[in-house]
Amino acid sequence: MGSSKLHQNDANCVWVDGPIIVGAGPSGLATSACLTQQGVPSLILEKSDCLASLWQLRTYDRLKLHLPKQFCELPLLGFPHNFPKYPNKHQFISYLESYAGHFSIQPRFNQAVQNADYDHILGFWRVKTQDSEYISRWLIVATGEHAEPVIPDIPGINKFNGSVVHTSSYKSGSEFKNQRVLVIGCGNSGMEVSLDLCRYNAIPHMVVRNTVHVLPREMFGFSTFGIAMALIKWFPLWLVDKFLLLVANFILGNTDQVGLRRPKAGPIELKNVTGKTPVLDVGALSQIKSGEIKVMEGVKEITGNGAKFMDGQEKEIDSIILATGYKSNVPTWLKVITMSCCILFSF
Numbered sequence: 001m002g003s004s005k006l007h008q009n010d011a012n013c014v015w016v017d018g019p020i021i022v023g024a025g026p027s028g029l030a031t032s033a034c035l036t037q038q039g040v041p042s043l044i045l046e047k048s049d050c051l052a053s054l055w056q057l058r059t060y061d062r063l064k065l066h067l068p069k070q071f072c073e074l075p076l077l078g079f080p081h082n083f084p085k086y087p088n089k090h091q092f093i094s095y096l097e098s099y100a101g102h103f104s105i106q107p108r109f110n111q112a113v114q115n116a117d118y119d120h121i122l123g124f125w126r127v128k129t130q131d132s133e134y135i136s137r138w139l140i141v142a143t144g145e146h147a148e149p150v151i152p153d154i155p156g157i158n159k160f161n162g163s164v165v166h167t168s169s170y171k172s173g174s175e176f177k178n179q180r181v182l183v184i185g186c187g188n189s190g191m192e193v194s195l196d197l198c199r200y201n202a203i204p205h206m207v208v209r210n211t212v213h214v215l216p217r218e219m220f221g222f223s224t225f226g227i228a229m230a231l232i233k234w235f236p237l238w239l240v241d242k243f244l245l246l247v248a249n250f251i252l253g254n255t256d257q258v259g260l261r262r263p264k265a266g267p268i269e270l271k272n273v274t275g276k277t278p279v280l281d282v283g284a285l286s287q288i289k290s291g292e293i294k295v296m297e298g299v300k301e302i303t304g305n306g307a308k309f310m311d312g313q314e315k316e317i318d319s320i321i322l323a324t325g326y327k328s329n330v331p332t333w334l335k336v337i338t339m340s341c342c343i344l345f346s347f
């Protein structure tokens with residue numbers, strides 16, 4: 001079974017047996033594998049020329065999963081046993097490639113979906129890419145929340161003389177040796193990139209405009225995420241949040257003192273309400289405490305060779321890294337969501 005049989009006519013119209021899945025990332029692959037196991041064919045349309053393009057093309061060299069492997073494996077086929085607790089990106093990609101191979105998943109690459117419309121009269125989805133129209137009764141959206149980088153409009157940034165890159169193009173601090181680097185954003189990307197920069201003797205200035213929950217990656221040898229997921233089965237959410245914060249303060253100290261103020265809502269409540277992920281500390285915090293990573297309040301303005309901050313400080317800067325996160329691109333191509341015939345998946 002695996003990939004769908006395709007019926008293509010001269011007008012580049014392709015009839016797909018089974019669902020069309022948009023996106024060959026972890027969710028798309030997992031969905032296709034589960035359908036295959038049930039004897040249902042499917043077809044994955046992938047914008048890029050490879051699977052898991054976010055992982056292959058838009059992650060930095062030293063990236064490791066920050067959740068233990070048992071929380072990141074896909075259904076039906078787990079990680080190889082010799083993988084470490086926190087697989088690196090190369091291991092994760094090779095796992096996804098063998099996963100696709102195992103289930104004979106062959107995405108159609110270089111197919112950027114431009115428009116998906118449900119024909120209510122005929123009961124079909126019409127999914128248009130740059131060179132074909134695919135038709136199926138079912139559409140599965142698996143393009144994730146990280147399809148496009150968020151590039152904020154920061155006053156003066158166009159006049160900056162140095163380089164400006166988003167974290168999705170950042171590979172390693174080797175390109176920033178001895179530079180003063182402004183890292184805008186303090187999510188997991190901002191923290192990990194700042195740490196990587198320190199390892200190459202760059203001087204990161206990390207902009208923190210808001211509150212943030214920093215938690216240790218592990219508590220007493222167990223992953224914080226695993227502890228949180230186990231406790232939430234037995235205790236109310238507020239109590240688990242209180243426990244996590246108590247232990248986090250015990251292990252990390254009071255993060256307020258280094259300019260990382262905690263939100264009023266606890267880490268799990270915040271994730272549930274706003275989707276904001278806690279930062280799992282993999283070493284940046286100790287670099288902040290020792291002053292290697294400088295925490296700056298929000299940016300007011302970028303100048304030709306530096307930045308002015310909300311608190312009135314001014315700094316000379318050589319490069320800027322936007323660690324400002326990602327967004328979904330679904331609203332650009334899926335105009336009407338009919339929940340009964342469209343399923344949204346997120347890894």
Ligand SMILES: NC(=O)C1=CN([C@@H]2O[C@H](COP(=O)(O)OP(=O)(O)OC[C@H]3O[C@@H](n4cnc5c(N)ncnc54)[C@H](OP(=O)(O)O)[C@@H]3O)[C@@H](O)[C@H]2O)C=CC1
Nearest residue numbers: 064065066152185186187188189190209210277323324325
């Ligand atoms: N090792 C791993 O497994 C890693 C996992 N990840 C995951 O990838 C996902 C994306 O993470 P990430 O790329 O950090 O994105 P996030 O969306 O988590 O963080 C973006 C950060 O940028 C800030 N920001 C956005 N716009 C501006 C602006 N105009 N000025 C100043 N600050 C701004 C946000 O602040 P505010 O809160 O105010 O909006 C926030 O601090 C997360 O789920 C994360 O956990 C990321 C890196 C490593």
Ligand SMILES: O=C(O)C(=O)Cc1c[nH]c2ccccc12
Nearest residue numbers: 215224225228267268271277278
């Ligand atoms: O890494 C992610 O994307 C997460 O969502 C991690 C996460 C969500 N909720 C938590 C609670 C405690 C520790 C980690 C997490």
